[in-house]
Amino acid sequence: MNRSTVLSVRDLHVEYLTETGSVRAVEGVSFDVEPGEVFGLAGESGSGKSTIAKAVLRILEAPAVITGGSVLCQGQDVLDLDEAGLQRMRWRKAALVFQSAMNVLNPVMTVGEQLCDVLVAHRPIAQPLATDRAAELLRLVGIDAHHLRSYPHQLSGGMRQRVVIAMALALDPPLLIMDEPTTALDVVVQREILGQLAELQAKRQFSILFITHDLSLMIEFSSRIGIMYGGRMVEVASAGGIATSAQHPYTRGLLRSFPSLRGPRRTLTGIPGTPPDMRNPPPGCPFHPRCPEALGLCRSEVPELRPLHRNHHAACHVLQ
Amino acid sequence: MSGRLEAAPVLEARGLTKVFTVGTGLRPQRLRALHDVSLRLGKGRITALVGESGSGKSTVAKILARLVRPTAGEIVLDGRNVVAEEPRASLAYRGRVQMIFQDPFASLNPAHTIAYHLERPLVRHGKVRGRAERRARVAALLHEVGLDPPDAFTLKRPTELSGGQRQRIAIARALAVEPDVLLADEPTSMLDVSLRMGVLNLMLRLRDERGVALLYVTHDIASARYVSDEISVMYAGQIVESGPAEAVVRRPEHPYTQLLLAAVPDAQQDPLPLPAIKRGAPPLVDVPHGCLFAGRCPDVEPRCRKVPPAVQEPAPGHRVRCHLVRLRSPTEP
Numbered sequence: 001m002n003r004s005t006v007l008s009v010r011d012l013h014v015e016y017l018t019e020t021g022s023v024r025a026v027e028g029v030s031f032d033v034e035p036g037e038v039f040g041l042a043g044e045s046g047s048g049k050s051t052i053a054k055a056v057l058r059i060l061e062a063p064a065v066i067t068g069g070s071v072l073c074q075g076q077d078v079l080d081l082d083e084a085g086l087q088r089m090r091w092r093k094a095a096l097v098f099q100s101a102m103n104v105l106n107p108v109m110t111v112g113e114q115l116c117d118v119l120v121a122h123r124p125i126a127q128p129l130a131t132d133r134a135a136e137l138l139r140l141v142g143i144d145a146h147h148l149r150s151y152p153h154q155l156s157g158g159m160r161q162r163v164v165i166a167m168a169l170a171l172d173p174p175l176l177i178m179d180e181p182t183t184a185l186d187v188v189v190q191r192e193i194l195g196q197l198a199e200l201q202a203k204r205q206f207s208i209l210f211i212t213h214d215l216s217l218m219i220e221f222s223s224r225i226g227i228m229y230g231g232r233m234v235e236v237a238s239a240g241g242i243a244t245s246a247q248h249p250y251t252r253g254l255l256r257s258f259p260s261l262r263g264p265r266r267t268l269t270g271i272p273g274t275p276p277d278m279r280n281p282p283p284g285c286p287f288h289p290r291c292p293e294a295l296g297l298c299r300s301e302v303p304e305l306r307p308l309h310r311n312h313h314a315a316c317h318v319l320q
Numbered sequence: 321m322s323g324r325l326e327a328a329p330v331l332e333a334r335g336l337t338k339v340f341t342v343g344t345g346l347r348p349q350r351l352r353a354l355h356d357v358s359l360r361l362g363k364g365r366i367t368a369l370v371g372e373s374g375s376g377k378s379t380v381a382k383i384l385a386r387l388v389r390p391t392a393g394e395i396v397l398d399g400r401n402v403v404a405e406e407p408r409a410s411l412a413y414r415g416r417v418q419m420i421f422q423d424p425f426a427s428l429n430p431a432h433t434i435a436y437h438l439e440r441p442l443v444r445h446g447k448v449r450g451r452a453e454r455r456a457r458v459a460a461l462l463h464e465v466g467l468d469p470p471d472a473f474t475l476k477r478p479t480e481l482s483g484g485q486r487q488r489i490a491i492a493r494a495l496a497v498e499p500d501v502l503l504a505d506e507p508t509s510m511l512d513v514s515l516r517m518g519v520l521n522l523m524l525r526l527r528d529e530r531g532v533a534l535l536y537v538t539h540d541i542a543s544a545r546y547v548s549d550e551i552s553v554m555y556a557g558q559i560v561e562s563g564p565a566e567a568v569v570r571r572p573e574h575p576y577t578q579l580l581l582a583a584v585p586d587a588q589q590d591p592l593p594l595p596a597i598k599r600g601a602p603p604l605v606d607v608p609h610g611c612l613f614a615g616r617c618p619d620v621e622p623r624c625r626k627v628p629p630a631v632q633e634p635a636p637g638h639r640v641r642c643h644l645v646r647l648r649s650p651t652e653p
Contacts, residue, residue: 044512156601186372187539191583191594213513216542216585243587255587257513259520259546261569262581263588268546270517274482 005072006175006207007033007056007094012069014051014060023278025051025064027231030305033175036205038198040218040239042254043228044275049211050098052228053179056209057096058086074174091122095168099180102160105152111138111163112148118170137166142196158189165197172204179211194221216258219243227251230276230286233305237312248314250287285317293318329360329396330533331384331417331501336393338379338557351604353379354557357393361501361533366523368536368544368565370580371554374602377537380554381505384535385409385419415445418494422506424486428478434489435474438462441496461492465522484515491522495530502526505537520547542584545569550637553577556602556612563638573640575617611643619644 014026026048033039043049054060056071058078071078073093081089090096106114115134119125125133135145141162152160161181168176182190198221201208212218218225218239225242227235227250235248246252253271273290276282282289288298297317305315338354354376361367371377382388384395386402386409394401402413409417421427428437438458441447448454462470465488478486487507494502504523508516524547526532538544544551545565552562553574561574572578575597582592598616608614614624621643629643 044514158599188372188579188583188594188597189599191585192599195594214585215513216587219587220585220591253514257517258587259517259542260588261542261545261584261586262592263586265545265566267521268517269521271514272518274484274515275512 002034003075004035005032006035006074007209008070008072009052009056010070010072012052012055012071013067014048014055015065015067017063017065018279020279024281025231025278026055028069029228029231029233030069031226031233031236033207033209035174035207036201037224038201038208038210038222040210040212040222040225041228042212042215042218042225044213046230046275046278047228048231049228050179053096053098053177053209053211056177057090057094059096091118091168091173092171093173094175094177095171095173096177096179097161097164097168097181098178099183101164101181102152102157102184105160105163107152109151110148111150111152111155115148115163115167115170118167122171133170137170138163140169140200141166142192156189158185158193161185162193162196165193169200169206173206175207175209176201177209177211180213181210182217183212183214190217215242215254227254230281231278232286232302232315234287234316235312235314236305241312245312247308247312247319248287248316249291249293249318253290285315328363330363330398331361332394332396333357333359333380333384334394334396336380336383336390336395338376338383338388339391349605352557352607353604354383354390355607357554357557357559359535359552359559361535363500363533364527364531365550366527366534366536366548368538368541368548368551369554370538370541370544370551372539372580372602374556374604375554376557377539377554378505379557381419381503381535381537384501385417385503386413387419411445415497416499417501417503418497418499420487420490420494420502420504420507423510424483424490425478425510427490428486430477430479433475433477434462434481437478437489437493438496441493445497447497457496461496464495465489465492466518467492482515483511484518487511487519488522491519491526495526499532501533501535503535503537506539507536508543509539516543523547541569541580542586553580556604556607558612558641559639560613560641561639563635567635567638571635571638573634573638573645574613574642575619576613611641 010030012026012029016023016025041049055066112134115137116130119130119133134148138145143162182193210222222239224238226233229250235251246255256268257270259268271290276286284300285298285303288294295317303315303317305313307313336354336357340351340353341348342351343349357380369377383390395403435458438461439454442454442457448457459470462473467473467488508519527534536548548565551565551568552559555576561577572581579595579597582594596618600616603612610625610627611629614620624643629641631639631641632645633639634645
């Protein structure tokens with residue numbers, strides 16, 4: 001970790017303490033997000049990727065509990081902060097955009113009022129200046145400033161999601177966390193929004209923790225990618241490294257699960273079996289019941305994330 | 321390839337139009353969800369219907385399943401217009417045409433066992449005599465959709481199965497009546513990504529082994545290319561382009577198809593530049609008189625705003641609803 005690292009997650013553990021027992025949603029996950037990079041977390045439902053996003057901002061709800069590890073956000077351990085400290089951190093150091101964020105806008109307030117709310121609540125700023133800034137934020141995400149007077153229902157889903165992104169950028173946070181930000185949107189709108197966001201990100205050099213199940217989208221949009229399976233990080237590499245030389249059998253299976261649009265047309269197999277039941281996870285490597293290459297060791301011992309070569313890590317006994 | 325399809329469609333939609341009345345009170349609005357949609361489903365062929373939300377693709381499937389009545393148009397099964405003959409779907413129609421829904425968490429009854437779900441259509445449609453035959457058919461259906469060993473599933477309830485397994489049960493239930501046509505409405509979009517290919521490959525097997533005519537409704541044009549023989553692209557309730565899957569994906573003629581293809585992320589290829597096309601929702605309420613895409617089209621000409629474009633055929637079986645189709649050079653070799 002460098003001193004300038006925007007987010008550093010170390011050995012994070014999160015459990016859901018349910019009536020029928022504890023479910024380990026995240027187990028010993030570590031990764032860094034460096035300044036100006038888009039770090040992607042990819043995984044299927046139940047892999048723990050959204051739980052990590054919530055843990056970073058400490059917005060997990062019961063019965064989820066952070067049971068170990070550390071989350072350093074720009075040098076400050078988020079897990080040590082009290083409620084006042086968290087309030088100072090959220091929006092200012094890290095802001096979140098999630099999948100159905102477009103539905104969180106207040107239906108009886110205008111877009112402008114809601115943007116100004118964020119600005120005024122976190123910084124001493126006069127109302128006229130706040131309105132100017134709100135207009136600037138809307139333009140930043142490609143919405144005409146006259147929509148400051150619009151109500152959410154007057155905007156399309158794509159426009160509402162842009163408003164939420166503008167809100168998240170309001171206080172210039174060094175880290176934007178985006179959890180499936182465009183999954184509910186049509187593909188053309190998704191492409192427009194992410195294209196604009198990439199431009200903004202290049203210009204202003206903030207970092208993005210980008211979470212999605214769509215590996216194709218992730219490879220296009222991220223600089224580095226972490227692949228999650230069964231609550232663990234199983235592979236970390238550059239986007240190009242994942243796309244062209246993925247090593248972990250799960251990642252390779254995932255790449256065989258997305259038909260290509262413009263490449264050669266070939267038979268894809270997906271991955272046999274089903275994702276683990278996290279209430280009753282398999283012993284050893286969480287992927288071994290579906291892995292075509294599993295060894296005896298895989299059934300008993302959890303593999304650690306180790307470097308294969310520079311900047312490419314994987315957690316797999318077969319590779320070591 | 322298209323010649324075979326022209327010869328013998330099993331199920332055909334002719335000029336389907338659907339107008340919904342939305343909103344209540346003093347000013348209900350007329351929403352034109354479909355306008356003049358024609359589609360042919362051929363034996364042993366998979367036809368994909370691709371479009372974004374609001375394009376009308378699911379409405380087409382629901383009309384063909386006879387869950388929604390068309391405002392105008394015909395549904396032709398074996399050359400007979402069933403809309404005129406039967407106000408509602410008859411048992412015989414449901415024995416020929418079956419639907420698979422998007423959400424396998426909602427389409428199965430949590431109170432009943434898997435065996436019950438599969439036995440019911442067998443009995444209702446008179447496909448089996450006696451308990452032994454019924455059991456054997458249930459086991460055969462489970463085996464056919466890849467749920468082995470069948471005994472491990474018959475007494476389970478839907479809540480004990482994963483999404484992928486549930487969708488296979490829904491497919492087995494549709495197959496129980498030995499239909500000639502399967503209508504699959506986004507059958508993989510609720511499933512975990514690693515399980516989607518399994519369901520798509522199952523559709524390919526059903527096409528090849530049973531020779532069913534399959535309609536695959538999806539927003540994912542990459543998966544449409546993977547499974548289908550023909551692709552029809554919908555925009556604002558109309559089919560704007562249709563043809564052999566490779567032709568539509570490799571040589572798209574309609575500007576909307578070109579936009580859609582450029583927007584799709586592809587892990588194996590660099591992204592294409594997005595054409596300079598204006599944003600906007602498809603017009604469904606105040607429908608313009610000319611081309612429905614004219615408001616967003618980069619190549620728009622005055623006549624596009626005045627005259628609805630007719631369907632043109634730049635190559636055999638490749639149909640495009642655009643005035644400019646013959647003027648534009650193909651985008652790719």
